[in-house]
Amino acid sequence: MESTVPNDALSATFQLSMKRRSFIKLAGLGGVVYASGLSGWAANASPVDDFFFVQLSDSHWGFEGAPNPDARGTLPKAVAAVNGLEKMPDFIVFTGDLTHTTDDPQERRKRMTEFKAVVADLKVKPVYFMPGEHDAGLDRGAAYQEFFGKTHYTFDHKGVHFIVLDNVSDPGASIGDEQLAWLAADLEKQTADAQIVVFTHRPLFDLYPQWDWATRDGAKALALLMPYKNVTVFYGHIHQENHHMTEHIAHHSAKSLIFPLPAPGSQPKRTPIAWDSAQPYRGLGFREVATVRKTMEYQITELPVQKS
Template sequence: MAKRSDAKEFYFVQLSDTHWGFKGPKVNPDAEGTLKKAVAAVNGLAQQPDFIVFTGDLTHTTDDPQERRKRLAEFREIVSELKVKKVHFMPGEHDASLDHGEAYQEFFGKTHYTFDHKGVHFIVLDNVSDPTASIGEAQLQWLATDLNAQPKDARIVVFTHRPLFDLYPQWDWATRDGDKAIALLMPHPNVTVFYGHIHQENHHMTGHIAHHSAKSLIFPLPAPGSQPKRTPLPWDAAQPYKGLGYRDIEADVQTAQYRITELPVVKG
């Protein structure tokens, strides 16, 4: 795939919800192979991205602290095979909600932070370490301080695991105080949010702020409210890896626009 050569334009890859450690052959009989296939697919891209971001649920939840660390270590080992070494991580609730992110931080560092790349300011928010699905006042104050240091017309991208808006709270597809984060972001005209958690592609606007969710790399989930329970969609042997994938995002910094391309784990 050809990428633009303008120095102020770039692209990155988003992967999400790998759930390393999940077992369920009716949902994904290749649970131990899908992440490795995704790593191979990204390594096989004709042009490597500027960086890669994993938007949470790196591992599948477990009550056993030793098993949690084992899964985090195994995940880290698998993704170390990526050619691109600039990789940004953030936790999902499966990684962090049971111990407030303690084990996650041992392997990947801070759960919320910022970085800048070619004229874009990136903000990683943690709305999972608090088991109430909140960002929390301390982190909101941190966000406000960071945003106050940015020009009003700054190009801002936010990465988060859960949606910041109320997509479907009945299924935990919301952030309790996400509206406060959105209110802090709203004065900036060039903000885009990329998140995971819902295991499917979804696009939503809160005012001028666009929110884009990513597919999962372990199993797809049903459309919000489409069935009584939030249960994974069964594996389709006729269409293996259906509903799974990752995306590349091409940034046009001059216009603060993002072109999203969804990619399958395995090409048919």
């Protein structure tokens, strides 16, 4: 069963396809695999270049109450599920909102301390972090940096260049001129066909600005990325899957570990979807992202939160 995104706006060498491959059983629940075809991988890349990582997002540690009666349980369950994977990922990345917002600086640091203690049980290293607006919006990332370090940075892994962008420390939801200049300088070091993955918290495109599902100067970042043939963006913030193309740049959002949110503009307010006791943890989960260089594709596997 296959559905292909319309190719009208895409170059002849680039397509995004989504394939329902199989269901992965975790505590009786299913996760779906999607694959997005990316051109430009080295044709002679060896299988050893293949790798996968795990993306988790929006754990909102410190949140209590409806709609999640297991608010302090879903993150530990996700950690246990990752540790129980048959094959360990090369690394793990959290795409923001590690903790839930609070006006109390002392409570903010307490939540970050507790979050770090929970994720310390992850068997895989390294683990990469980035802030969400709940972590950094009230103090421009001051507490976050005490616990997790820089809010934007790069790293390289097996021929792929990873860029972590901060579009949350500015309370106006902007990346900012200074960071955009940093991004431009970093990209100048890359070749036109470099393999580039960008992690952000908010979407870089205007998904639904009325609900804060946008980055005010995201278009400037995309303009800097556009000359590069092989760019993929993974983000969080919207608490659901969403797949979008900006010309040849693919954007994939991740589910949350605390509660799902409604589809963009599907209802008047951005209120969380109610807990369904008949289907607990519905809409919550994390994902595997497999970089398959030999076949020139990414395989995105959505995994649910376990019941226990």
